[in-house]
Amino acid sequence: MRRELLERAEKERSFDLVVIGGGITGAGIFRRAVASGLKALLVEQRDFAWGTSSRSGKMVHGGLRYIKQGQCKLTYHAVRERERLLKEYPELVSPLRFAIPVRRGEKLNRLLYKTGLTLYDLFAGRKSHTYVENSKSTIFGMRQDVEGFYTFHDAVTDDAALTLHTIKEGISLGGIAINYAKAVYWERSGKIKSVIVKEQETGKEIEFLTQTIVVAAGIWSDMWDASIPLRRLRGSHLIIEKKIPLEHAVALIHPHDKRPLYFMPWMGKLLLGTTDIDHFDNPNREPAIDRQEVEYLLEALNFWFPETEITSNDIISTYSGVRAVLFKGKRDPSKETRDHILKVYDDGIVVITGGKLTTFDYMAKKVVGILHRFLSVKKGILKKTAIAFTPPPEDPVEAILHAAREGLCLHLEDIMIRRTRLALPRKDKGFPALERAKPALIKILNWDEARWVKEIEAYQKTLKNYGLPL
Numbered sequence: 001m002r003r004e005l006l007e008r009a010e011k012e013r014s015f016d017l018v019v020i021g022g023g024i025t026g027a028g029i030f031r032r033a034v035a036s037g038l039k040a041l042l043v044e045q046r047d048f049a050w051g052t053s054s055r056s057g058k059m060v061h062g063g064l065r066y067i068k069q070g071q072c073k074l075t076y077h078a079v080r081e082r083e084r085l086l087k088e089y090p091e092l093v094s095p096l097r098f099a100i101p102v103r104r105g106e107k108l109n110r111l112l113y114k115t116g117l118t119l120y121d122l123f124a125g126r127k128s129h130t131y132v133e134n135s136k137s138t139i140f141g142m143r144q145d146v147e148g149f150y151t152f153h154d155a156v157t158d159d160a161a162l163t164l165h166t167i168k169e170g171i172s173l174g175g176i177a178i179n180y181a182k183a184v185y186w187e188r189s190g191k192i193k194s195v196i197v198k199e200q201e202t203g204k205e206i207e208f209l210t211q212t213i214v215v216a217a218g219i220w221s222d223m224w225d226a227s228i229p230l231r232r233l234r235g236s237h238l239i240i241e242k243k244i245p246l247e248h249a250v251a252l253i254h255p256h257d258k259r260p261l262y263f264m265p266w267m268g269k270l271l272l273g274t275t276d277i278d279h280f281d282n283p284n285r286e287p288a289i290d291r292q293e294v295e296y297l298l299e300a301l302n303f304w305f306p307e308t309e310i311t312s313n314d315i316i317s318t319y320s321g322v323r324a325v326l327f328k329g330k331r332d333p334s335k336e337t338r339d340h341i342l343k344v345y346d347d348g349i350v351v352i353t354g355g356k357l358t359t360f361d362y363m364a365k366k367v368v369g370i371l372h373r374f375l376s377v378k379k380g381i382l383k384k385t386a387i388a389f390t391p392p393p394e395d396p397v398e399a400i401l402h403a404a405r406e407g408l409c410l411h412l413e414d415i416m417i418r419r420t421r422l423a424l425p426r427k428d429k430g431f432p433a434l435e436r437a438k439p440a441l442i443k444i445l446n447w448d449e450a451r452w453v454k455e456i457e458a459y460q461k462t463l464k465n466y467g468l469p470l
């Protein structure tokens, strides 16, 4: 499918819109733009969702903590979006029960949680929170001074799958999206602009003409618009052996800095996140967890679950994502606003970054509305979802082949890290399944032995960023 899309793009050359960036933000804009009648091309420098959109906390949520920070508007929109996505994407977005433990003597916290959760429910238009005494419901291994829990509902998704599905919807509606195609240069004077895109497999540069451009390049956005003071913040996660039989998510306050963390079941294991620190590395390098982050996360876990004793030996894998936030000079990274940054230029260029996975479609609607001001295209509307989501097969070999057959993967790591996720919850990183899948896989992808060896080596190298720091 990728080859056909590339050929079509080269043939058509001229578009109403070029979207730079194939994370959830670009994907949402692409889908809405195509549905609204625009001829749109999306280009992604690596794989779709390679950036932050496959490395998030996986929650479709309002963000309770933003209420505490006074960012009620952000929470309101996110809660409304959560409710809508639950209805529109039931196969991709599922309800997730949360418990917030309350320790003895935490009177103020209890009041704060109650107020926050009441507002949360008001925004959603339904009551989901309740308080449960610890004597009635306990969480295995949790500290003895927990006297009760607030429980409420949020939602969870597979961020990479949501991104890819959104892109596929845009394609099914007639749009063109190409991964491993990097925008390297633009010429933006005049009504018709040009974007030079380098196809990463061949190195070939192709010029596309367009009336409007959306830069949805996440932490790379300031490379296109230096006027945005971006702060890059890294959040890292641990995937841990399921030593605690957790059925739902738990919100945990870190004992040192009082930051909220979450701990939840994920793909048969437990997911703990996240840190929030400045990320000064080159954005083109895979982000990875450092030793202090591992210690920080384990410290919180062992504070709340002292009986279980979780150590680094229980960590199966790790992953880190980098957020783009507007630099407002706060000392504490967690105090910087998580709202999106939107810049609209008179010549039809729109730059959008930051925000949340949860609000991707809210941002998309806003941006597509703006784009129509620059174009004289008859506006169409997106009628619910365009195509049904097919979950990957449970059998790992079948899942690998299913991803390869879909025709958008170029490398082994696309299949193992973002499509099947076999790299993350399994100690064996999916290698035995890969060996079994190999004969059929190399046929589907048209690879010879030399390419296979190269792909395995590259996958092993990438995996180093998903493990413990050396």
Ligand SMILES: Cc1cc2nc3c(=O)[nH]c(=O)nc-3n(C[C@H](O)[C@H](O)[C@H](O)COP(=O)(O)OP(=O)(O)OC[C@H]3O[C@@H](n4cnc5c(N)ncnc54)[C@H](O)[C@@H]3O)c2cc1C
Pocket: 020, 021, 022, 023, 024, 025, 026, 043, 044, 045, 046, 047, 048, 049, 050, 051, 052, 053, 054, 055, 056, 057, 058, 059, 060, 061, 181, 182, 183, 184, 216, 217, 218, 219, 220, 233, 234, 235, 236, 274, 320, 321, 322, 323, 352, 353, 354, 355, 356, 357, 358, 359
């Ligand atoms: C640790 C962490 C946890 C989070 N948890 C949650 C959560 O639980 N719930 C929630 O709602 N939100 C969460 N977020 C926020 C959410 O993940 C991000 O807001 C969202 O993924 C950003 O998507 P994006 O498309 O803007 O950026 P990205 O996903 O980074 O996409 C940008 C893309 O642009 C591409 N690109 C860059 N330059 C070029 C170029 N020149 N040509 C072509 N392509 C280019 C990149 O390769 C990249 O794929 C979290 C964020 C972090 C960091």
